[in-house]
Amino acid sequence: MSGRRLAHAVRAALAGAALSGVLALAPALAAGLQVTPTSLTLPAGKSADGLWLSNTGDRPLRAQIRVFHWIQENGEERFEPTRALAASPPMLALAPGARQLVRVIRLGAPPAAEEAYRLIVDELPPGDRDRPAGLQFVLRYSVPVFLAPTGDATIAPDLRAQLEFDGAQARLTVHNRGSQHAQLADLSFVDAQGGRHAIAPGLLGYALAGQGMRWSLTGSADLLRGPGTLKARVNGEPIERTLALDSPAR
Known part of the structure; x- marks a missing residue:
């Protein structure tokens, strides 16, 4: 073949x-x-x-x-x-x-x-x-x-996220501008009132170093259109990170 x-x-x-x-x-x-x-x-x-x-x-x-x-x-x-x-x-x-x-x-x-x-x-x-x-x-x-690459410099992910909407369907794109892959897990949305909403419990996927990935989300598009922040655990870290969001594509 x-x-x-x-x-x-x-x-x-x-x-x-x-x-x-x-x-x-x-x-x-x-x-x-x-x-x-x-x-x-x-x-x-x-x-x-x-x-x-x-x-x-x-x-x-x-x-x-x-x-x-x-x-x-x-x-x-x-x-x-x-x-x-x-x-x-x-x-x-x-x-x-x-x-x-x-x-x-x-x-x-x-x-x-x-x-x-x-x-x-x-x-x-x-x-x-x-x-x-x-x-x-x-x-x-x-x-x-x-x-892993040559050299002694510390490598780390550097993530930017964007939400896109097509009617009731929400999609998340994560671009990794860093030098290390990012394994994303336990994605949640924290609304303006501090309420936490599970979007993708467990493993979501990877954004590879210098690359990016897109996922369809099962969470409410109306919820995700509102003010709030996306949080996820990255590479198994015990403390979740806030994903920096670019302006959503509606």
Whole structure:
């Protein structure tokens, strides 16, 4: 498959779900593939790190590991084939209760600015001879991997947000002008009277360094049109941040 066709296939497979961490692709019969940790950051002075893949089920399983360059453009995700990062081994088999280390290896020099990748781990369906009656549980994990830049300067996100409205639909765009990715979680709106309204509990997504992302919100557009502030937890910090808002597009 050509690089262009592969990238298109990955975009189609991951559309709307790339940030969920783990995707259940069919109903479960039993526990199976587990992946830890759920994200990696590779420092400039370290050329490799690892993920543990475990089989918590009662049947053997096979898994495939692929790496893609993760890009955000015009508020959308794009995944491209890459030779900057590799996973070894790219295919493996795990007996029940077994686990194996998968090395994630930077193939070149550390980047001048933070780079983002996605490690896609797929649990493959069993072969026909091993397939029990009924449906199978196939998992896809999407693990963020960040390559830290060279230099001793502290890197940090620098976020600007904008709300847009299309009738009753509100959308949030976050531009990250900083040098580090921003993982956004527990988005809330605090109105002019100090009332707090949960907009997106849990993980919202990432705004990559020097890039930006757009999300459709389920919160009331009328509420978000009013005076108030948006708050979110960034990169797991215990204290939430106020997102600086540009003038909303109505």
